[in-house]
Amino acid sequence: MEERGTTAAVLGLDVGKASHWACGIDSSGRVVLSGRVANRAADVDAVLARAGSGALVVVDQKRNIGALAVARARAAGNPVAYLPGSAEKALRDAEAGVAKTDRIDAEVIARAAPGTPHVLRPLAEEAPRAASVRLLASQLDFCTGSRTRAKNRLRAVLLEADPALEAAVDPSxxxxxxxxxxxxxxxxxxxxxxxxxxxxAERAGGASRAASSRLWGALAASASAGRPSAPAEGALARMLARDILALDGEAPELRALMAAELESDETYRCLLTVPGVGPKTAAALVAAVDVSLFPSHDKLASYCGVAPADSQSGTSVRSARPQRGGNKTLKNLLIFSCNSLVGTGNRFGRYYEECRARNMRHNAALKAVARKRLKVIWAIMRNPRPYEEPVA
Structure with a gap:
């Protein structure tokens, strides 16, 4: 670890799995420490002590490989901020030269605080319940994605064996x-x-005699079709079916654990009173959104991907187009849950009809309703209280 005898005003950490690269700069922008530090509590504590109390710690990963560094910095009383990867890349590309090393990345991260403080994201301390909900939601997403991939793979194996058999087998x-x-x-x-x-089939439950006969007929027809079958087909069918059954059993358990964690959450209960917001959408909002990081509903709308993207350059006509980025999971939940509002008499149902009357297409009207409803969601998450329909 290279040191120059002065405490640091900012400590930038280019985090990694086994080790981080630490770069400390003082208030004048001079590098006062630089070097590799192992991703272990004692080593992280040592570099924090060298940086000095009160130094702002900036990381490029706030969870997983960066979780220990963030936790030790908080324990030492240091303020912590997060530099998103896209901002880090843009700042590094603005530097002279084309090299990309851990040392350069750490210095870019450190210099972002005094040079471009607006690109940093504050890191609020996460409550244990919020962390549990986030972890469970992440595992549920993984489980859902794995189950979908296993089902698609099983369909591919069966389709190669016999298209009629693939049509007869339901992976769900x-x-x-x-x-x-x-x-x-x-x-x-x-x-x-x-x-x-x-x-x-009888032992598995849910199989009527007629349904069992249909599936047996499809299997028997495929086996007697005269096509030479690959020996691996049966083994793959067994493996994939076992994976699907295991994942089918895991998803309800995860949902039950999430429901238990959210049962006493006031924000979650208040979100359920918003028209069109069900348990899945409310749980996703509680798990993914730390509302203290969003000073306005516009910022939250941009994060969720439901804010229109403005475009203007020189004398060109200003235009708005749908945003392509944002949190895709929240975006889909917020937009498609608005389908339940179509035809209703509440403020959001009436707003949908107004959008359609202005010749907006159905999907565009849903996005507009989702954006309008997000203002209410933001207000409820800031100050939890049940939704009240305004007097018409």
Whole structure:
């Protein structure tokens, strides 16, 4: 660790899994310490002590690999800020030269505080319940994505075996997956026989005799089609079906854990009173949005991707177009949940009709309603209280 004997006003950390690169600059912008520090509590504490009490700690990753550095900085009483990756890249590209090293990145992160403080994001301390909800929501997203990929992969395997069989198998049906998980593909089912097939389907539950006969017929027809079957088809069908069943069981457990965490959350209960906001949307908002970081509903709308993107250059006509960025999960939930407001008599249903009367298409009108409703959501998250329909 290179030191020059002066305390730092800003400590920039280019965080990594095994180690970080630390760069400290004083109030005049001079580099006073620079070097690699292991991602361990004692080593992080040592570099914080070298930087001096009160030094602003700026990180480029606020969770995962950066979580320990943020926690130790807070424990030492240092203020902490976050530099988004896109802003870091833009600042690094503005520097002379084309090199990209940990040392350069750490210095760019440190110099962002005095040079471009508006690009830094404050890091509010996360309450344990909020952290739990965020972790559970992240795991639920992972579970949902993994289940979708497993189902699509199973469809690909079955489609290669027999298109008619792929059409007959429903990856969302538990007993269909139970049969494939225990017996395997068409050739395995034909070898096992109809009696074992029927016993497995009955034991899995939910299989009527007619439905069981239809699936057996599709499997038997595929096995007797005369097409040479690859030996791996049965093994892949078993593996993928087991994965789908496991993930199907994991998702309800995660939702139950989230519901238990949110049961006593006042913000969550108040959000449920907003028209069109259900448990899924309310949970996503509580998990993903720290409203203290958004001083206005415009900032929150931009983060959620429901604010229109203005465009103007020189004497060109100013125009607005749909925003392409933002938090895609929140954006989809906020927009498509507005479908339930169409035809209702509340303020948002009436606003949808006004948008349609101005010749706006359905999707554009939904986005406009989502933007209007987000003002109410922001206000409720700032000061939790149940929604009240204004007097017409």
């Amino acid at each position: 049906c538990a007993w269909h997956m139970a049969v494939l998980a225990e017996i395997g593909g068409p050739a395995d089912c034909a070898e096992a026989g109809i009696r074992r097939f029927g016993a497995v």
